[in-house]
Amino acid sequence: MKKNSIGLDIEKSLKTVEQLNILLSNYQQFYMNLRGFHWNVKGSNFFELHLKFEELYNNVNIKVDDIAERILALDGVPLHSFTDYQAKSEIKEIKGLTDGSEMVGQILNDFKLLLESQREILNLAGENGDEGTVALMSEYITEQEKTVWMLKSYLH
Numbered sequence: 001m002k003k004n005s006i007g008l009d010i011e012k013s014l015k016t017v018e019q020l021n022i023l024l025s026n027y028q029q030f031y032m033n034l035r036g037f038h039w040n041v042k043g044s045n046f047f048e049l050h051l052k053f054e055e056l057y058n059n060v061n062i063k064v065d066d067i068a069e070r071i072l073a074l075d076g077v078p079l080h081s082f083t084d085y086q087a088k089s090e091i092k093e094i095k096g097l098t099d100g101s102e103m104v105g106q107i108l109n110d111f112k113l114l115l116e117s118q119r120e121i122l123n124l125a126g127e128n129g130d131e132g133t134v135a136l137m138s139e140y141i142t143e144q145e146k147t148v149w150m151l152k153s154y155l156h
């Protein structure tokens with residue numbers, strides 16, 4: 001078994017890198033959607049949602065960097081073009097929304113997809129003894145499960 005520069009199985013790490021690049025693509029599209037929501041939300045909840053969307057996209061921006069750096073730590077190459085992101089992302093571009101509740105509903109859908117993807121990566125990395133990726137995914141999952149609960153509560 002060949003090992004990469006941090007002592008992990010190269011083949012298994014490449015599979016993790018592939019999944020992390022899909023996650024990176026999802027986060028990049030999620031970021032763009034959140035920016036659009038921040039700019040275009042209208043209605044009586046404008047002020048609170050405008051701030052919440054900014055908080056979310058700032059958080060996602062940090063995760064984009066974390067994921068790209070984790071890919072590099074695994075001796076992979078992070079995707080870095082919007083063409084690649086759009087080709088790999090399971091989160092789709094959202095245009096034309098102005099209703100805050102619809103935006104929050106879309107964010108909840110996107111978090112569900114992100115959570116599923118992160119759980120898959122956590123399991124894949126765990127099989128390789130890749131504690132760094134496991135810890136990163138675990139941190140994201142814990143944080144986002146709470147965010148999902150809060151956003152669902154906002155809608156009801």
